[in-house]
Amino acid sequence: MSTDTTPGQILDPVADRRLRTGPLSNGQDAAEARGYVDPPPRVGFFTDTSVCIGCKACEVACKEWNRVPEDGLVFTGMSYDNTQGLGADTWRHVAFIEQRKPLARQVTGAVARTGLESHDEGDASGAVGFRWLMASDVCKHCTEAACLDVCPTGAIFRTEFGTVVVQEDICNGCGYCVPACPYGVIDKREDDGRVWKCTLCYDRLKVGQEPACAKACPTDSIQFGVLDELRERADQRLAVLHSAGVSDARLYGRDPDDGVGGDGAFFLLLDEPEVYGLPPDPVVGTRELPALWARVGLAAAALSATVAAVFVARRS
Amino acid sequence: MSNQSNVGREGQEGVRPGRGATTGVHVGASSSNAETAVRVRDPWAPRGQGNGRGPRAIASSAGAATASYYGLPVLNEPVWSARDIAGYLFLGGLAGASAAVGAGAHVTGRRALARGAKLGAAGAVGLSLAALVHDLGRPTRFLNMLRVLKVTSPMNIGSWLLAGFAPAAMASAASEVTGLAPTGGAIATAAAAVLGPGVSAYTAALIANTAVPSWHGGHRTMPYVFVASGASAAAGWGLLTAPPTECEPVRRLALVAGPAEIALTKLMEREMGMAAEPYHQGRAGIYMKLAVGLTALGSLTSSLARRDRRAGIAAGAALLLGSAFERFGVFRAGVQSARDPVYTIAPQRARRAEVTARG
Numbered sequence: 001m002s003t004d005t006t007p008g009q010i011l012d013p014v015a016d017r018r019l020r021t022g023p024l025s026n027g028q029d030a031a032e033a034r035g036y037v038d039p040p041p042r043v044g045f046f047t048d049t050s051v052c053i054g055c056k057a058c059e060v061a062c063k064e065w066n067r068v069p070e071d072g073l074v075f076t077g078m079s080y081d082n083t084q085g086l087g088a089d090t091w092r093h094v095a096f097i098e099q100r101k102p103l104a105r106q107v108t109g110a111v112a113r114t115g116l117e118s119h120d121e122g123d124a125s126g127a128v129g130f131r132w133l134m135a136s137d138v139c140k141h142c143t144e145a146a147c148l149d150v151c152p153t154g155a156i157f158r159t160e161f162g163t164v165v166v167q168e169d170i171c172n173g174c175g176y177c178v179p180a181c182p183y184g185v186i187d188k189r190e191d192d193g194r195v196w197k198c199t200l201c202y203d204r205l206k207v208g209q210e211p212a213c214a215k216a217c218p219t220d221s222i223q224f225g226v227l228d229e230l231r232e233r234a235d236q237r238l239a240v241l242h243s244a245g246v247s248d249a250r251l252y253g254r255d256p257d258d259g260v261g262g263d264g265a266f267f268l269l270l271d272e273p274e275v276y277g278l279p280p281d282p283v284v285g286t287r288e289l290p291a292l293w294a295r296v297g298l299a300a301a302a303l304s305a306t307v308a309a310v311f312v313a314r315r316s
Numbered sequence: 317m318s319n320q321s322n323v324g325r326e327g328q329e330g331v332r333p334g335r336g337a338t339t340g341v342h343v344g345a346s347s348s349n350a351e352t353a354v355r356v357r358d359p360w361a362p363r364g365q366g367n368g369r370g371p372r373a374i375a376s377s378a379g380a381a382t383a384s385y386y387g388l389p390v391l392n393e394p395v396w397s398a399r400d401i402a403g404y405l406f407l408g409g410l411a412g413a414s415a416a417v418g419a420g421a422h423v424t425g426r427r428a429l430a431r432g433a434k435l436g437a438a439g440a441v442g443l444s445l446a447a448l449v450h451d452l453g454r455p456t457r458f459l460n461m462l463r464v465l466k467v468t469s470p471m472n473i474g475s476w477l478l479a480g481f482a483p484a485a486m487a488s489a490a491s492e493v494t495g496l497a498p499t500g501g502a503i504a505t506a507a508a509a510v511l512g513p514g515v516s517a518y519t520a521a522l523i524a525n526t527a528v529p530s531w532h533g534g535h536r537t538m539p540y541v542f543v544a545s546g547a548s549a550a551a552g553w554g555l556l557t558a559p560p561t562e563c564e565p566v567r568r569l570a571l572v573a574g575p576a577e578i579a580l581t582k583l584m585e586r587e588m589g590m591a592a593e594p595y596h597q598g599r600a601g602i603y604m605k606l607a608v609g610l611t612a613l614g615s616l617t618s619s620l621a622r623r624d625r626r627a628g629i630a631a632g633a634a635l636l637l638g639s640a641f642e643r644f645g646v647f648r649a650g651v652q653s654a655r656d657p658v659y660t661i662a663p664q665r666a667r668r669a670e671v672t673a674r675g
């Protein structure tokens with residue numbers, strides 16, 4: 001994993017401010033802000049969950065390509081999801097949600113011709129239908145990545161592609177990135193002592209290949225590409241779904257003005273984010289850190305002053 | 317007809333569903349109350365998932381106030397061990413404040429108090445370093461912490477602070493004990509006293525700068541809580557080690573810091589909103605109650621320490637324990653808040669609703 005520049009070495013607060021507030025708030029600048037000269041365009045994933053069939057090919061392809069160890073063979077009883085969530089040994093996770101709700105006003109050919117009702121019984125409120133939501137979750141490769149910001153060793157760095165990667169030869173397993181990630185992505189592999197997460201197949205990107213999960217996805221639910229293009233494509237898809245009556249459809253993580261400066265891997269969802277186990281409005285902790293440091297300084301000064309005072313004060 | 321049961325890894329609870337079991341009725345909903353979420357310990361607790369780090373909620377009871385994914389946490393639970401990291405928060409606070417007390421006693425010629433405080437600072441920072449290194453997944457890579465200088469990482473800044481503070485505190489103690497190099501000792505004492513309060517305070521930034529609701533929620537007040545708690549512990553250590561003739565300053569410190577710790581903790585909880593709940597639940601709740609009780613007791617007893625050495629010792633021990641329970645309580649509350657998705661989801665939802673309402 002050698003790069004032309006040395007990544008993640010020194011924070012550039014000016015560049016980071018620009019990232020947040022300026023017009024240069026897309027991911028390509030995330031790479032430029034870390035000192036890359038003329039980096040390739042920022043890439044990412046657009047995961048369109050409306051076409052996901054829950055086949056888990058992405059989970060398998062990721063495991064195989066990245067040689068991710070077994071993450072527990074359990075039966076959870078949670079629909080078809082025995083994986084549960086992202087972690088050190090799970091870099092793609094397919095969620096399954098079962099709902100008493102029609103996907104849209106779908107009229108099948110048989111119903112139209114015969115006038116027969118669908119086999120759905122309907123509940124007390126008269127709502128008819130049943131839908132299955134499936135979504136393949138992954139590291140968001142945040143524009144303002146909490147894990148990267150808090151990493152004390154510089155093990156986590158911004159690649160030239162604008163993605164966020166852990167260097168396993170540097171990580172000392174301090175575990176700070178784990179509670180810092182607002183999405184619950186990165187985690188420690190206990191027997192190994194270091195943390196692991198999706199690399200957006202950094203090795204494949206370097207040789208011009210798309211990540212393994214996107215390659216394996218049979219429905220193109222996982223789309224890999226240049227982030228700006230993916231955002232356009234997602235907007236079009238959202239418009240199509242809305243005009244087809246799927247009013248629940250929404251984009252998640254697409255907005256560069258959100259609490260993490262936009263996700264490098266964003267989603268089209270059919271329900272609220274929390275239904276899929278995603279936080280509804282995550283904010284990177286780093287935004288409040290300057291004020292927090294100021295309070296730390298004040299508190300330290302208050303301690304010094306108090307101790308000085310108790311020694312100086314006269315005996316009453 | 318409707319399926320009223322929760323299906324968990326240990327089988328079903330409640331009514332057995334008939335053939336017409338409805339799907340998705342109880343799915344995707346978590347209780348608004350942490351206590352009612354059904355938690356099932358996985359007998360095969362796999363590594364990596366659940367990490368053997370205690371139970372993970374996999375099913376939730378009815379009462380769908382907040383939607384979630386099968387009641388599973390949104391965040392990954394902190395991987396830090398309570399003994400190491402909560403212990404580190406306590407020892408760092410004690411070491412930093414003791415260094416300041418040591419300098420004060422040094423300047424005002426209180427020899428026994430100075431000796432105790434300097435030794436306390438050196439011992440506590442030594443132990444806290446050991447705890448830090450012990451908690452690393454790769455302890456031999458400890459020095460990677462000093463590979464970079466990053467203000468966005470409180471742990472990195474803390475490592476640099478400790479890299480300055482620990483040698484100063486140890487040199488100060490060594491000179492005190494051996495009587496060698498008194499000028500160097502005085503300089504080291506001063507350096508430790510300058511860096512010490514920073515060591516006491518920065519740990520608040522360390523844990524508040526995370527996504528853990530009951531830690532992050534304290535980002536306004538926690539630095540003050542932590543220095544008060546550190547001062548209270550240092551006062552306790554002083555009362556424990558110094559004779560009544562010299563302990564007047566630490567007695568005063570105990571009278572100020574103890575009540576400050578209690579009051580500031582209350583203030584911090586008030587500012588946290590919902591994320592304050594874990595401070596009153598489970599083990600965190602017990603620790604926080606013990607912290608208040610012991611700190612109050614220590615503060616009150618310290619007023620007797622002017623005459624009675626035994627009262628000083630009792631007060632000192634109570635203050636030290638109170639401060640330790642405070643840190644373990646804060647640590648534990650954070651872990652509990654990370655386990656329950658409601659503390660992550662509900663406040664974010666509320667914030668989003670507010671933004672939408674404002675247009």
Ligand code: SF4
Nearest residue numbers: 139140141142147181
């Ligand atoms: S989702 Fe979490 S692990 Fe991934 S880049 Fe963002 S903060 Fe880091």
Ligand code: SF4
Nearest residue numbers: 151171172174175177
């Ligand atoms: S565990 Fe490794 S990657 Fe995570 S913050 Fe610590 S050193 Fe960085």
